[in-house]
Amino acid sequence: MPVLSGRGSFETALRAAAEAVEAELAHCLPEGSGRIGRVFDAMRYAALGGGKRLRAFLAIETGRLFGADPAMALRAAAAVEMVHAYSLVHDDLPAMDDAAMRRGRPSCHAAFDEATAILAGDALLTLAFQVLAAPEPIVDPALRTALVLGLARAAGAEGMVGGQMIDLSAEGADLSLEELTDLQARKTGALIRFACEAGAMLGHAGRAEARAVAAFAEALGRAFQVADDLLDATGDAARTGKDAGLDSDREKVTFVTRLGVDGARREAQRLADRAIAALEPFGARADLLRDTARFAIARDH
């Protein structure tokens, strides 16, 4: 396993970002009462209290790299986490991946019911655009509209939804490495990339800087997915919070079935190295982002 440079400070920063975005999400997600309250309860259940908040961390850290207003970056981070949470709620539905557990507790439809989970996902997706478009804290309407556009592209039929569509329709099919890479670039890569782009946008990054961040984000997203497949193939349920081996049970093609365990480990390392190399223009200021790439392939959950 590679060693994190300054692991302590990275983990502290990751935890601090998670706490900050948790508070921002709690602020953006009203508590429900009455009959309508059920959908707010389900939204809070799905969006609060879970996950590493890696996407939020990326938005916050790239924002910091470019001197973005922290409150604005935090808002973008919350919007990204809402979209991530909605995608998990819908992916877990019986008609999709049919997962009863998520992050070590019942998935949203298991805790509530299927109809409520569908609606909570819909409402989380909608709220993500609402909180980005709101006049506070992101004052400049040009920035708000650019963020809405970027998030919609990352989340929609060309991005995350399209990736899930390919994934579902590929079940049992013998995807090539290129097809698998395209699938994952959409399904998980697009939102990770948008998180980084949002921070760069809010910090008014120049064109070359934005390109460097995009290259970092793309390699990071791929490294993360290869590592995820490794965890699914070799991890245990107690740590990941989901059933290990679920992918192979369904005869799904993953980076591990395509490359083997050793090949996938080498590929993850190669991608993490590439992500780190992309940050070269930023010097030591980007050390926490470099640690993210190391973390992506070293994590055990």
Next chain:
Amino acid sequence: MPVLSGRGSFETALRAAAEAVEAELAHCLPEGSGRIGRVFDAMRYAALGGGKRLRAFLAIETGRLFGADPAMALRAAAAVEMVHAYSLVHDDLPAMDDAAMRRGRPSCHAAFDEATAILAGDALLTLAFQVLAAPEPIVDPALRTALVLGLARAAGAEGMVGGQMIDLSAEGADLSLEELTDLQARKTGALIRFACEAGAMLGHAGRAEARAVAAFAEALGRAFQVADDLLDATGDAARTGKDAGLDSDREKVTFVTRLGVDGARREAQRLADRAIAALEPFGARADLLRDTARFAIARDH
């Protein structure tokens, strides 16, 4: 039945708006190919070729009333129709209203499958925000972001999704007239109101004008829903394209069960009159919008 003033010109205008928004939707919705193409196919199936396009007509006509750029109003109309289409796709799902037919043909999940319908709905909702946030044809970013915000509020947990949540959780419950009115204001009223507000926003309507349009839209939305309940109770499936009596089969409270057929007819007329009265400041320029209120309660499908 009340008689439409200038019925011919209203129906011509309604048809012209439907054709224009159909073309705009076809332009915004790419055709699919490959594995990812399935979600594009389902989006087109759900959004194209159906419905009266009343919401689109309202966005276009209120835009015209205030001299908005027609291309901009048409874009807003398309975004509203995407959200309407997504809501029908998700409402029809087995876990929700479980409707196999919609507009006289198989509903989206019946024509494709449940997972594809969930994804197509998600992607239509996302695309609605994307096409509003795009730099063309609505050039001013402040307008774009105001439209995104308004659409998100109308569609989200406080609006349309919240209305559907109340509707589902109220099944079998003895809703009061006030509760039913609140439910419908969210479930169908909010999007109708946003369609009208979008036209007013794009035409830079003044505050008093915008208030008049909002009052029109609110009364119109209510009139439309009361008339819908009348159609469901008394209409036939061949005309409405759905099973008549579906609501009463499920012991759902509607305006007809609350007010009786005659009472509901009087209420629809009262609301249409109120909608028409709200347009008083605009004189003859608002005649087509007045006809919309007459149409809402006189239609047979």
